[in-house]
Amino acid sequence: MEPAVHKSWRRVFHNLHRAFIIPKRNSSGWADHAAASPHSSHVKSTLLVSRLYQPSNLRDMGLDSQVAGEMSCKSQRLMQQAGLIHPSNPGCYYYLPTAVRSMEKLIRVIDQEMQGIGGQKLDMPSLCSADLWKASERWDLMGKELFRLKDRHGTDYCLGPTHEEAVTTLVAHQATLSYRQLPLLLYQITRKFRDEPKPKFGLLRGREFYMKDMYSFDVSEEAAHQTYESVCQAYTRLFARLGLRCVQVQADTGNIGGTLSHEFQLPADIGEDRLLVCGNCSFSANVETLSSDKTDCPRCSTGSLVESKGIEVGHTFYLGKKYSHVFEATFSSAQNKLTTAEMGCYGLGVTRILAAAIEVMSTEEEIRWPGLIAPYQVCVLPPKKGSKVDEASVLAEELVQTLGxxxxxxxxxxxxxxxxxxxxxxxxxxxxxxxxPYIVVVGQGALEETPKFEVICQQTGETMFLSKDGVLDLLGKVETL
Amino acid sequence: MEPAVHKSWRRVFHNLHRAFIIPKRNSSGWADHAAASPHSSHVKSTLLVSRLYQPSNLRDMGLDSQVAGEMSCKSQRLMQQAGLIHPSNPGCYYYLPTAVRSMEKLIRVIDQEMQGIGGQKLDMPSLCSADLWKASERWDLMGKELFRLKDRHGTDYCLGPTHEEAVTTLVAHQATLSYRQLPLLLYQITRKFRDEPKPKFGLLRGREFYMKDMYSFDVSEEAAHQTYESVCQAYTRLFARLGLRCVQVQADTGNIGGTLSHEFQLPADIGEDRLLVCGNCSFSANVETLSSDKTDCPRCSTGSLVESKGIEVGHTFYLGKKYSHVFEATFSSAQNKLTTAEMGCYGLGVTRILAAAIEVMSTEEEIRWPGLIAPYQVCVLPPKKGSKVDEASVLAEELVQTLGxxxxxxxxxxxxxxxxxxxxxxxxxxxxxxxxPYIVVVGQGALEETPKFEVICQQTGETMFLSKDGVLDLLGKVETL
Structure with missing residues (x-):
């Protein structure tokens, strides 16, 4: 029925268990919780692994979860195995509940950073009129990368891969901006579409993906550069908060246009971008921007350039008046003169960051998350039923209760x-x-006079034996959103 | 450049002021906040109306913000005037920052209610393969309502208006579900597409809109009816929390299929649905489901049916095995026999609820929100500059600080x-x-020995004069998300 779907997935989900927050139904219909407090924003029931919509049987999974005809990589394999994503059409994925939790957290961090520099969040249509894209000359320029369609009246549209045209038109139609109101920073976090010739690597190069795109409007080139710089700083803070090593490299402006551009790259073997990084100064660039035989650093001239590979997770462009000129996005200057706004645009690949983080942090067999966006922070393991320490089960349930x-x-x-x-x-x-990030094993130690719990910190690899208070102390310090 | 855009919008946004959270730039670049605490999840700066991306000049706006060739209504006019939405292509809107705030709150309430009954959130692709839709026979059935496109390889897709095919395939490919794992409730809140012949009424009947769609999988017809009932109860709770009067009416199953269906209707004059409500018992139905000349209630037979109009904001369907049969979504029964799952599907129009709430709650001139999802809860008004009570300005700023x-x-x-x-x-x-919902005027009274603030509760129409502590008491009780 669905050609691109994998038979191996059947195996993966063999003996699938489900979890959700509630309900074992009781005789009266639904569980007590639902009736108890419709206004409560916090679900009180215990989250049970057996009810989570993810495969329970990770040990028996085949490791060959490759999508038919697509190149695969570690993060894709791990994400499919763990039930984070499920392939649909080529380059399109279902994001399953555990991945959605992580993505919603990632979006919260991005919101904080974008709003921290004055960004205001909006949401633009996916259906973009051909007229707009013809005005910017990208209707032809984008070629086959653009998904195109006609509506019932025969009008041409594309599915927005990016929204320079749309946002500039919006701002242009809200006339007589004052210079006092700039900079104006508008952003959205929405699904984007790009008809990649060869989708691959799971969420790293898909045809349908989530992107954060921000657009800035400024009074002058100097002001626009200041805005550009503040966005780059916000990106740097974002990756630092996620614990990801990120390199900001000089980049090509491609079909977006403009005169200044940087990529934010996570160094990784499977990265599709080739970077040249100076061993001496902070210079780094995408190979595309340099003559390919270059080995001396153009900035410090003493260092030599070393090549590495990277996954592009962010991209910034100073656009100047390329779009504001076409769509007449103007403001009234201090001299009360209508002036064309200076623009910038700034992208972050939201789903790509998720996959890239897993790609660079995980081992071949085990997923590692940036702590801040792990789907769940703690997993508590009670003893096996019928084992010698079975009676510690109740302590595990109590611990979960207490933590909550x-x-x-x-x-x-x-x-x-x-x-x-x-x-x-x-x-x-x-x-x-x-x-x-934290696994708490409730076993033998929990039955001692002073109960001890085994806590494994996956980020550091440490294992500790802690009292209940010790566990509370440790986990009370976990940063969440 | 953009045919569907309105010149009247230029007028609306004349003298536009902007607000965002921060930054007046200081000499070192960006405002202190950004540097201060990148990890802080709460922005400390004062939110200034002058920087909000919404029109400041509501008084001078023309009231004729009708979209070219489209029928307009009160909520559409109010939302455009207030800078909540901006028309793009026919039936497509930009959601501007103030609307996005409200929508994010609405989504949080929906998440709470759906997760409260065990729903797990996922996210399915917008690009749906034609093969799937042909398998369910809806590829032809949907006719021109389906936006269709081909990718670069000539493969047919549609833009999902609903995802029965997609979710059933997903579940089918995770084989050997156990009966113990059911009910399974999966939902998403994503953008949907429908090529309406006549988009109208702003967000009430658009071509691109946000919908919450949930799908349930059950072991038996009886269990599926229980699940159906629990979703209906969650919908009823949701509308009660929003303070919206909602009628659950017997409905037609349309092209979704199935044998049992209800609509959740907000009574409103501009509603496109005609409802018949019994004056005697709780029976109510969409006219479509009854012979049109019916005036006696089919349930109590003593009451007579009164017609009213409604805006459909939710729809529930008991699907039986219609989709699970086609896509082979099975589970292993208590007798260890592969059995086809019983399904239901349940929609809520997210953007439509937003507009419908404004439609039914607002006056002709003033927007009223369900308190829980108002974009901002409180607006503080300091005195006019240079007025006799100018010195009270500082008290207004202090009040905002204290409230935060x-x-x-x-x-x-x-x-x-x-x-x-x-x-x-x-x-x-x-x-x-x-x-x-709350407006605090800081004027003459604030300069009295015991400063008094004028508080206007827009939901109730009350005006109170309160001390600072009184204001804190009152506003401390505001329910937020």
């Missing part, structure tokens, strides 16, 4: 792996693969 | 109308039109 009540930052962030028909070892392996 | 610090629920929810070149009266009129 005592630590507001962990509300909705703690899951209990209730698949107690499986050994602790097997479940621990699953938890490691899924990459919960 | 003392009331976590109001963080980011209080704006200061700093356009002090305008009289209080004019700004008050703007604030009333934009529909802030």
């Amino acid at each position: 009540e005592a630590l507001p930052c962990l509300r909705g962030e703690v899951v209990l792996d209730d698949r107690t028909q499986m050994s602790i070892g097997k479940r621990l392996k699953d938890a490691c693969r899924l990459g919960y | 610090e003392a009331l976590p629920c109001l963080r980011g929810e209080v704006v200061l109308d700093d356009r002090t070149q305008m009289s209080i009266g004019k700004r008050l009129k703007d604030a009333c039109r934009l529909g802030y």
